[in-house]
Amino acid sequence: MIQVKGVRKSFGKNEVLKGVDLNVKKGEVVVILGPSGSGKTTLLRCVNFLEIADDGDLTIGDLSVRFKHATKKEILRVRRRTAMVFQNYNLFNNKNAIENVMEGLVTARKVPAADAYATAKKELDKVGLSDKYDAYPSQLSGGQQQRVAIARAVSLNPEVILFDEPTSALDPELVGEVLAVMRAVAREGITMIVVTHEMSFAHDIADHVVFMDAGVIVEEGTPKEIFTNPREARTKQFLDRILLKYDYSI
Amino acid sequence: MFERFCRKGAESVAFDVSCVWFSFKVAIRYLHVTLFLSVIPLALGVALGTPIAVCRKFRVRIASQVAGALITFLKGIPLVLYVLILNFMILKPLDKLAEYSVWADKLRLMDKIEYYIGIIALSAYATVVISETMRSALNSVPDGQYEACFSIGLTRGQALRSIVIPQALAFAVPVLCNNFIGLIKGSSIVYVIGVLDILNGAMTSAQINYRFLEAYIAAALIYWVLCISVERASWILEKRFKKR
Ligand SMILES: Nc1ncnc2c1ncn2[C@@H]1O[C@H](COP(=O)(O)OP(=O)(O)OP(=O)(O)O)[C@@H](O)[C@H]1O
Ligand SMILES: [Mg+2]
Numbered sequence: 001m002i003q004v005k006g007v008r009k010s011f012g013k014n015e016v017l018k019g020v021d022l023n024v025k026k027g028e029v030v031v032i033l034g035p036s037g038s039g040k041t042t043l044l045r046c047v048n049f050l051e052i053a054d055d056g057d058l059t060i061g062d063l064s065v066r067f068k069h070a071t072k073k074e075i076l077r078v079r080r081r082t083a084m085v086f087q088n089y090n091l092f093n094n095k096n097a098i099e100n101v102m103e104g105l106v107t108a109r110k111v112p113a114a115d116a117y118a119t120a121k122k123e124l125d126k127v128g129l130s131d132k133y134d135a136y137p138s139q140l141s142g143g144q145q146q147r148v149a150i151a152r153a154v155s156l157n158p159e160v161i162l163f164d165e166p167t168s169a170l171d172p173e174l175v176g177e178v179l180a181v182m183r184a185v186a187r188e189g190i191t192m193i194v195v196t197h198e199m200s201f202a203h204d205i206a207d208h209v210v211f212m213d214a215g216v217i218v219e220e221g222t223p224k225e226i227f228t229n230p231r232e233a234r235t236k237q238f239l240d241r242i243l244l245k246y247d248y249s250i
Numbered sequence: 251m252f253e254r255f256c257r258k259g260a261e262s263v264a265f266d267v268s269c270v271w272f273s274f275k276v277a278i279r280y281l282h283v284t285l286f287l288s289v290i291p292l293a294l295g296v297a298l299g300t301p302i303a304v305c306r307k308f309r310v311r312i313a314s315q316v317a318g319a320l321i322t323f324l325k326g327i328p329l330v331l332y333v334l335i336l337n338f339m340i341l342k343p344l345d346k347l348a349e350y351s352v353w354a355d356k357l358r359l360m361d362k363i364e365y366y367i368g369i370i371a372l373s374a375y376a377t378v379v380i381s382e383t384m385r386s387a388l389n390s391v392p393d394g395q396y397e398a399c400f401s402i403g404l405t406r407g408q409a410l411r412s413i414v415i416p417q418a419l420a421f422a423v424p425v426l427c428n429n430f431i432g433l434i435k436g437s438s439i440v441y442v443i444g445v446l447d448i449l450n451g452a453m454t455s456a457q458i459n460y461r462f463l464e465a466y467i468a469a470a471l472i473y474w475v476l477c478i479s480v481e482r483a484s485w486i487l488e489k490r491f492k493k494r
């Protein structure tokens with residue numbers, strides 16, 4: 001179970017998160033929607049301590065920390081229970097696909113190299129890259145890089161994987177392969193928090209949808225509630241605009 | 251013995267290849283001096299410049315500000331002034347001290363003291379230059395690489411060791427080779443304080459037969475071969491480090 005309570009974050013005078021609460025049950029897929037600049041990325045980054053929130057609490061399983069007062073040790077503990085998939089993949093450029101997946105296992109988790117290698121192989125096979133073990137990031141397409149990144153996250157067996165717009169840097173024809181992999185991850189029962197603008201995907205995959213705007217959660221509910229029957233005007237407006245823009249049908 | 255290599259006297263104006271050969275033979279005897287004057291500063295520059303760059307990159311309190319101000323100041327000073335100023339700053343106090351201490355007197359009259367001053371000056375210069383090389387090498391690694399490290403639970407030290415430094419090194423190696431070439435050529439400046447290196451060695455040969463142009467060309471040839479060798483080595487190293 002992941003619980004975020006009252007998270008606040010400002011950049012200078014710009015208050016980006018104004019007290020956000022988020023509850024994610026084990027095995028649940030939560031999709032966060034919201035217009036650009038609403039603080040979705042910042043929220044995920046705070047959960048992973050890539051940003052230090054100004055206020056609020058985080059609970060992951062039996063581990064509870066206050067964002068502001070977290071020690072280095074606590075931050076490391078949180079990070080070892082979470083994983084993140086970035087918009088720009090952020091694969092390690094000096095490592096090939098299999099080394100990218102092994103790195104966290106070997107260096108952070110102290111898994112013996114042989115076991116890590118086996119795990120990495122298995123995870124790369126699962127994302128359909130059994131022929132790319134030795135390929136360096138620069139030799140892979142965006143979609144392939146993102147699939148390696150997902151394998152890297154899943155291999156660590158984290159309590160939650162945070163996805164920040166994992167397909168928005170991809171060419172349209174590569175989006176499908178990444179979404180398919182994410183669906184498979186969700187089917188495995190891995191807890192996921194996903195920021196995405198892929199509405200039909202969000203509709204299919206989400207157990208719970210959260211709509212954020214201007215640093216607060218405006219509305220949340222099941223995909224059905226949010227997509228077909230939004231209560232708030234802002235949600236409705238956002239969905240109309242984005243569905244029109246991307247011409248998706250649900 | 252000298253006449254054997256370069257028979258023609260000062261009155262002859264024609265360029266004489268045999269005189270180049272003569273100067274070359276004299277100058278090459280000081281090859282090790284030039285090598286020491288560039289290799290030691292290179293090593294010290296890397297050893298001292300890297301921690302300075304790390305301090306500045308990670309904004310270590312006080313250290314980064316001091317280093318930043320110092321480097322910005324020192325960067326604007328030509329190499330010849332490092333040599334002249336350090337020569338002055340070391341020799342003058344030693345002269346004073348020698349009146350009171352035997353130890354300082356010994357140091358002052360030490361064989362090759364100007365050679366050590368040259369090494370100190372070139373090392374200071376190299377530290378400034380290489381700290382900037384290392385800083386841009388560290389900056390060449392995108393923030394996303396650190397974030398990916400942290401997101402999989404690496405500590406900062408682990409991230410540096412297995413991801414950031416290898417990538418920064420791949421960037422730094424060709425630049426360091428260029429810095430090294432700069433140091434080899436730059437080391438010739440120590441002639442102003444009378445260190446006998448390749449250039450000064452060639453000059454001494456010209457003082458015998460007044461064949462200055464031939465001496466200069468002989469020295470140039472040696473520097474050229476040295477630099478080309480480093481450049482070739484750089485290509486090989488680069489290929490090794492650049493894992494695509
Ligand atoms: N490191 C930072 N320094 C200063 N301001 C920042 C920083 N990161 C984000 N912001 C600001 O915080 C606000 C929210 O940004 P955030 O990236 O969280 O939005 P988002 O919802 O992810 O938007 P998008 O859909 O465009 O990715 C923006 O106004 C942005 O300019
Ligand atoms: Mg974002």
